[in-house]
Amino acid sequence: MASIPENLQAVRERIRRAAEAAGRPAGSISLLAVTKGVNAARIAEAVAAGQSAFGENFAQEAVEKITELERSGTGPLAWHFIGPLQGNKTGLVAPRFDWVHSVDRERIARRLAAARPEGMKPLQVCIQVNVSGEASKSGVRPGEEEHLAEIIAQLPRLELRGLMTIPEPSPDARVRRRRFALLRERLEALTARGYRLDTLSMGMSDDLEDAIAEGATLVRVGTAIFGPRRT
Numbered sequence: 184m185a186s187i188p189e190n191l192q193a194v195r196e197r198i199r200r201a202a203e204a205a206g207r208p209a210g211s212i213s214l215l216a217v218t219k220g221v222n223a224a225r226i227a228e229a230v231a232a233g234q235s236a237f238g239e240n241f242a243q244e245a246v247e248k249i250t251e252l253e254r255s256g257t258g259p260l261a262w263h264f265i266g267p268l269q270g271n272k273t274g275l276v277a278p279r280f281d282w283v284h285s286v287d288r289e290r291i292a293r294r295l296a297a298a299r300p301e302g303m304k305p306l307q308v309c310i311q312v313n314v315s316g317e318a319s320k321s322g323v324r325p326g327e328e329e330h331l332a333e334i335i336a337q338l339p340r341l342e343l344r345g346l347m348t349i350p351e352p353s354p355d356a357r358v359r360r361r362r363f364a365l366l367r368e369r370l371e372a373l374t375a376r377g378y379r380l381d382t383l384s385m386g387m388s389d390d391l392e393d394a395i396a397e398g399a400t401l402v403r404v405g406t407a408i409f410g411p412r413r414t
């Protein structure tokens with residue numbers, strides 16, 4: 184298994200090639216390194232290799248690692264919460280993260296806004312959209328993001344940046360592309376209504392090329408950087 188710096192280099196190269204193939208500047212796509220199950224020492228290896236934005240799925244696990252990395256003087260780092268968010272975890276997430284990608288209901292948006300400390304920059308948020316329609320996945324149904332965007336726009340401690348999705352994996356590249364295209368179309372619809380948005384959070388280790396072809400501005404990559412998760 185290659186080292187974390189080598190893997191990071193390989194992922195950056197994939198992003199560069201996919202951007203080039205799509206006729207987009209490589210700098211228009213940012214890389215979020217997903218660190219669920221990855222300990223602070225290995226996160227620090229990625230930091231040493233130039234990575235500064237990290238995504239976490241579990242509030243308690245994340246806060247422990249953020250605290251440990253802060254104590255050791257690693258950073259500054261940007262932390263993105265990307266996992267399903269329960270109401271009782273918003274108080275833990277709102278003061279410790281810079282971004283939350285997984286806002287999918289009004290109650291969570293209001294709780295995050297209430298828990299974001301006054302002196303901090305507003306919490307940067309994305310609305311999660313369920314583009315493949317499975318009953319079990321989180322995210323609003325396509326179209327429902329418009330109502331949630333209206334609510335978030337009224338909340339002073341939150342700043343809406345865009346949309347996020349986790350499509351069901353598909354072996355068919357056309358299906359993958361169509362799902363990412365749907366998220367891009369939903370973002371364009373919000374932009375047409377006057378929202379100033381700049382983030383399409385889509386694409387992971389197995390499908391980042393398809394996501395970039397459809398306009399991803401941020402890809403979330405775990406396995407291709409840190410190896411398979413032992414869960």
Ligand SMILES: *Cc1c(COP(=O)(O)O)cnc(C)c1O
Nearest residue numbers: 217265387388403404405406407
């Ligand atoms: C785990 C996770 C990722 C990273 O997935 P990989 O396939 O390991 O790259 C991206 N986004 C979310 C929301 C995740 O939970």
